[in-house]
Amino acid sequence: MRRVYRRLAVATVLSVLIGSVWNSYAEKVKLVYQYNWYGSSTIEDAYLELIELFKTDNPDVDLELLRGSSGGTSPDRLITAIAGGTPPDVVQFERSIVVEWANKGLLLPIDNLMKISVKSSWLPGSYSEVSHAGQTYGLPWDTDLRGLYWNKSLVAESGIDDSRGPATLAELDDMALKLTKREADGRFTQLGFIPWLGNWYAVGWLYAFGGALYDPATKRPIVNTANHVRAFEWLQTYGERYPVGAVGAVPHGIDKGKTAMEAHYIGYGRIIEASIPDLEYDVGEVPYPEFGQNGTWMGGTAHVVPLGARNMEGAALLLNWLARREIQAVWCRLSASLPTRTDAIPLIVNDLPDYQKKMLRQAEVAFGRPPLWYPAIYNRTSEAMMSVVQLLSAPKTALDEAQRLLEIDFAAVFGE
Structure with a gap:
């Protein structure tokens, strides 16, 4: 009889362990992220380092990566994915075309996904490039002046x-x-x-x-x-x-x-x-x-959610992580670019050469690019x-x- 109880106990423990593993797997957030919009080899290592940081901060995310395409083919590739019903959940995207794509119905507004107001917390010029018909269609990422x-x-x-x-x-x-x-x-x-x-x-x-x-x-x-x-x-x-x-x-x-x-x-x-x-x-x-x-x-990029994205929970998780001021600062140090979130600028200003500090004084008045x-x-x-x-x-x-x-x-x- 003792053997029977022992077997039952072992079986119960195994059942609990297996169940917890399956529950853990089932609870993982799946997310498809297209990064490096221009497929630039010079920025690839910086993106991979950033992605590893995201994985460390978010171990429960099952992240699938798609690299952007060089030669200007990223737009056609994304349109094909949208038409086929298989777009990424979040895309690092050329910011100057956000309004055009939003007007065509190819992007989803992100206002309801964000825990912070993009309009009030980002540089005005960068926000103008992602704002269309009273809604926000992208999270400004980096910029120049x-x-x-x-x-x-x-x-x-x-x-x-x-x-x-x-x-x-x-x-x-x-x-x-x-x-x-x-x-x-x-x-x-x-x-x-x-x-x-x-x-x-x-x-x-x-x-x-x-x-x-x-x-x-x-x-x-x-x-x-x-x-x-x-x-x-x-x-x-x-x-x-x-x-x-x-x-x-x-x-x-x-x-x-x-x-x-x-x-x-x-x-x-x-x-x-x-x-x-x-x-x-x-x-x-x-x-x-x-x-x-x-x-x-200014020039620069943004992160967007394309039409047909299947995982809005994952998209919201990644967008809000990318929106953090300390993450904006990390990216700017990795890529030698400037942040678009206003309160991230003080985090990186002391890292900049003197000439860039002087130019950065213009950030608040810089024009955003129109569609x-x-x-x-x-x-x-x-x-x-x-x-x-x-x-x-x-x-x-x-x-x-x-x-x-x-x-x-x-x-x-x-x-x-």
């Missing part, structure tokens, strides 16, 4: 104070002229400042002079207001003074040693340091007119700018044509 770089040695050699940049457009124009060197035959040997070079683009000047390029209420572009035209009139004065062809013959860029000032993105400092390690440079705001505003703008940013807005406005600085078109004519073409582009996505 833009400002004016200058070569301190070239500035000092011209007898100009190299400890600060130009404060006004008039001062910028004057410094550009003094810092430009030209031979008698018209060849440039040094460029002071050329507004169409760098990583500021036409959009930066349109922002600085005329403000917003998109009206979310009407879902229409705005690139040809009177103040936008004033931006292109100013640009044309540079085209007259510094012919595009002659400028193009100079190896341009501060990292080439022949340019004194350039408007560029926050990562440009690393490029300069890699090219000319001992070059002294500084950064500041790009000047803007009295009637305008700082034209700095159809690339290729539509970027290409249409850049083509218009180059036509103007090459003296092929009048500023208003060029911008009116850009507006006409963009109206067609936006109507195709948002309707008439």
Whole structure:
């Protein structure tokens, strides 16, 4: 009889153990996460390290990983998955296309999944890129900013104070002229400042002079207001003074040693340091007119939940983990990017080089990119700018044509 009881006891224990294992397995949250939207090999290790941290913090999650695709194929791949009913639960996503995809019904709003208000806790520019029709369709992830770089040695050699940049457009124009060197035959040997070079683009000047390029209420572009035209009139004065062809013959860029000032993105400092390690440079705001505003703008990514995602519990878990200020700080240290959650910035600011600390002061006023940013807005406005600085078109004519073409582009996505 004792043997029978013993067997029953063992069987009971085994039953409890097996049951607990199965219950533990059954309770695991399943989650499919597509990371590294652009399939970049340079950022892959950073993502894998972040993912391991998530697994450590969330041992009850059964995480399946999908890597983003290089060569610009991630959008088509995701659309195919949505159409087939097998999308990932959370996708690291190009932030500038969130509104377009939300308007097409390809993304789900995340407001009800979040424990924190994205609108009130994230940088305004980053939130504008994920907000559509009063709802939030993405969690802003990382970002960059833009400002004016200058070569301190070239500035000092011209007898100009190299400890600060130009404060006004008039001062910028004057410094550009003094810092430009030209031979008698018209060849440039040094460029002071050329507004169409760098990583500021036409959009930066349109922002600085005329403000917003998109009206979310009407879902229409705005690139040809009177103040936008004033931006292109100013640009044309540079085209007259510094012919595009002659400028193009100079190896341009501060990292080439022949340019004194350039408007560029926050990562440009690393490029300069890699090219000319001992070059002294500084950064500041790009000047803007009295009637305008700082034209700095941001880029970056977000995390979204695609239409048809099957595990909203898992999506909410991952999104709220990614939203934590300390996780934003971890990612920025791993990827050398900037956080979009406002109160995460103090966690990383002391880790940044001095030039990035200075540029970071602009974060709260940086413009977010409107929908159809690339290729539509970027290409249409850049083509218009180059036509103007090459003296092929009048500023208003060029911008009116850009507006006409963009109206067609936006109507195709948002309707008439």
